[in-house]
Amino acid sequence: MSASVLFDAPGPRARIRNGVLTVLTVVAAAALLGYVLSRMSAKGQLTSEKWQPFLTADLWRTYVLPGVEGTLTAAAISIVLALVLGLALGVGRLAPIAPVRWLCAVIVEFFRAVPVLIMMIFAYFLYALYNTFPSEHLALAGVITGLTLYNGAVIAEIVRAGVHSLPRGQREAAASLGMSWGQTMRLILLPQAITAMLPVLVSQLVVVLKDTAIGYQITFVEMVRQGTNIGSAYGNYLPALIVIAVLMIAVNFTLSWFATWLERRLRRSKRGAVPMDAEAVEQEGAPGAQVLTAQRD
Template sequence: MKRSTKRRLTHGALYVVLALLVLWAWIAVDWPAVANSFLRVDVIREVWWDFLVIGAVNTIKYTAIAFAGGLVLGVLLALMKMSPVGIYRWLATSFIEFFRGLPALIVMLAFAFGVPIATGWLPPGGTVGAGLLGLTLVAGAYMAETLRAGIQAVPKGQAEAARSLGMNPFWTMSTVILPQAFRIVIPPLTNEFVLLIKDTALLFVIGLMVSQRELTTMAQAGMSSGPGAGTATTLTLAAFFYLAITLPLTRVVAWLEARQARSR
């Protein structure tokens, strides 16, 4: 038997197996029960507006705050890790490894509850501010490594050319190296933004007021009270809004990566 024939038969068998699995799932699942729990139209009509103007808006706002703070912190840590001063390198490396090694949830809980109990100090913004501070520190640790790689990817000749023109190290880094590094790391930074959107879901564990709730907190509250109580419809609605936000961004990441690959 020819190799091409074997390949076609194998592919055909895989398609048959997949079709049988889909058919079995279609027969085995109680679709009316699923729809009654996950897709209650009356619940969606009742709560979708609150999910949009409160949950989705807060999710994007929290993500933007954590990303901006993490980006500033990441630049600082990346420069410190590349510093010729040993103590700066040690401090940056210790910070990065510490916060990359901890779950974001642990860091957020520590700033929301542990630090206030131990010191009496609560970050600005209350528990939301504490949660965002923890998320910012973790994001900054990850972005620092991304930015460091981007800086090191800039050809050394760029810095040498700037210095030959009389530019000091500060202006060389800020006006020549960093702009090129940012162009290189735009795709991974955009991907980090997408991850932060999903990580804001962790804020639900620290307790939020109604006006502060993001999508996951609203979904969790909606399953226990209100028109969606006893169903998972609010969870479905939150998933829809998450996908509406993240899917376009993931396509942007793919486009940017393809564009960079073509330019190289």
């Protein structure tokens, strides 16, 4: 049997057993969902009157679209800042200078240990105390700060783990070519590590998107909060939460699809770059031209 990353590939009996368990699980989940929906329908939670408000433009303009805008704005800014912060802290933890490593390690471990909600509340009241942002943007700034600090620390560990997972021979080969630590990290290790860890990074970015819902504690307008507001205004909590859940799933699926497309594109461009580099070396008459030609052939 061919080995996978975590365990050996299942044999014929294991595949049959897994298939049967999967079918039973799906049937049980479908039966449970049908029972819940039937109970809800019996109590009048799924009648057409409960869904009727979602056919009006006023509901979407007043509740849904502001929530979607708030969630996407906070998530987009937090993702960009967390990626930058995580990359800087991850590289800092790998730096050859010991004080830099220790400082980055302290920052990462501290922000990983503090709950996101605590950081949001602290940042919100700190910004309000010193009038750092206009009052209408205080909640947004608090949410972005909490998400950036926590997820930046997590991404730093992802980057560090990705670099450590690469073969040590690549560092040695770069050193033998006279490349500095910064050149080795920037040109060789980081591109491979980020490509290899892209699925894990995407999972963390989805967490950023979902954690924007915590911001309702500091009066931030986001999708889940607006869903509860719809339920309170129209008396249709279940339909409102179903619509919000569908919107969240659609956004998360779009983010995952984009990351998968980006990963395939990066891997494809990396494979296509080798022959071009070999031809360039041959044209320049470098000493390694014959070796690259042999590898290409």
